[in-house]
Amino acid sequence: MHSFGYRLNVLLTFAVTILALMCAMASLSDNLNTPSPSAEIQIMNINWFQKQPQGNDEVSLTMNISADLQSLFTWNTKQVFIFVAAEYETPKNSLNQVSLWDAIIPAKEHAKFWIHTSNKYRFVDQGNNLRGKEFNLTLHWHVMPKTGKMFANKIVMTGYSLPEEYR
Amino acid sequence: MIVTSALIIWKALMCITGSESPVVVVLSESMEPGFKRGDILFLHMSKEPIRAGEIVVFNVDGREIPIVHRVIKVHERQDTGEVDVLTKGDNNPGDDRLLYAQGQHWLQRQHIMGRAVGFLPYVGWVTIIMTEKPIIKYILIGALGLLVITSKD
Numbered sequence: 001m002h003s004f005g006y007r008l009n010v011l012l013t014f015a016v017t018i019l020a021l022m023c024a025m026a027s028l029s030d031n032l033n034t035p036s037p038s039a040e041i042q043i044m045n046i047n048w049f050q051k052q053p054q055g056n057d058e059v060s061l062t063m064n065i066s067a068d069l070q071s072l073f074t075w076n077t078k079q080v081f082i083f084v085a086a087e088y089e090t091p092k093n094s095l096n097q098v099s100l101w102d103a104i105i106p107a108k109e110h111a112k113f114w115i116h117t118s119n120k121y122r123f124v125d126q127g128n129n130l131r132g133k134e135f136n137l138t139l140h141w142h143v144m145p146k147t148g149k150m151f152a153n154k155i156v157m158t159g160y161s162l163p164e165e166y167r
Numbered sequence: 168m169i170v171t172s173a174l175i176i177w178k179a180l181m182c183i184t185g186s187e188s189p190v191v192v193v194l195s196e197s198m199e200p201g202f203k204r205g206d207i208l209f210l211h212m213s214k215e216p217i218r219a220g221e222i223v224v225f226n227v228d229g230r231e232i233p234i235v236h237r238v239i240k241v242h243e244r245q246d247t248g249e250v251d252v253l254t255k256g257d258n259n260p261g262d263d264r265l266l267y268a269q270g271q272h273w274l275q276r277q278h279i280m281g282r283a284v285g286f287l288p289y290v291g292w293v294t295i296i297m298t299e300k301p302i303i304k305y306i307l308i309g310a311l312g313l314l315v316i317t318s319k320d
Contacts, residue, residue, distance in 0.1 A: 085219050097219035099239035140220040144201045149285040
């Protein structure tokens with residue numbers, strides 16, 4: 001009952017339980033944070049707009065992205081992953097989400113930023129439905145904690161559209 | 168005591184998350200710096216549709232080890248609600264088409280085992296060590312066996 005092995009067993013179980021509890025409390029403390037992020041995206045230029053050989057439309061565009069995501073960070077935040085996606089509807093697909101650009105924000109100081117960039121990932125449709133297409137640009141963020149539950153949300157910006165003709 | 172409580176927690180997790188393997192260990196560096204080798208991910212699979220930005224765990228036909236990457240493209244059909252999904256590891260330069268089966272350009276719902284909803288750092292190293300150096304596994308089992316035999320309870 002009081003052997004070394006038994007005491008070691010009890011000690012280890014207790015230590016692991018306390019550790020698990022601390023991780024859970026750290027994660028729960030994230031719920032106390034009420035974030036208020038803001039973002040703005042402007043399309044500066046449509047670089048080109050073509051139909052590919054396989055029949056799918058493709059667009060290359062340059063954007064100005066500015067955002068203030070500092071309120072997302074807590075002491076339990078390891079990084080925030082953000083990405084900008086174009087969302088639109090076509091006759092064949094009720095929803096298309098295409099990620100155009102993403103970045104990792106490692107710390108609160110970097111969370112307020114402004115960037116001028118062309119799309120990092122190809123904006124390709126399933127088909128050739130993009131001429132004159134209206135679409136939303138959404139800025140998504142994914143808060144990855146040091147331990148525990150991950151949170152994700154997004155800001156939807158409407159009112160963007162593509163040209164009527166290829167160029 | 169540790170072993171039985173671990174087993175109870177494992178089974179409870181299986182019920183709560185509704186998934187066959189509710190916990191996976193991160194094996195590669197393709198999602199750094201968010202997930203490092205040795206971290207554990209908690210999975211959950213709901214009927215909610217798959218959306219861009221979610222971190223999903225999927226199996227490719229012909230590969231045994233599941234892959235944990237982020238969804239970057241979603242195309243959902245009007246009539247059936249079926250989806251074509253493209254994934255990419257945060258730390259990889261290109262998307263996952265190279266990892267999919269020959270001729271496969273998209274993932275469908277049936278390939279996806281779950282979404283990552285939470286994570287614990289470092290805890291998975293035990294599994295990695297036991298898989299890559301099986302000797303440690305045998306030593307551990309041997310020691311546990313000895314404990315069981317020699318305990319007086």
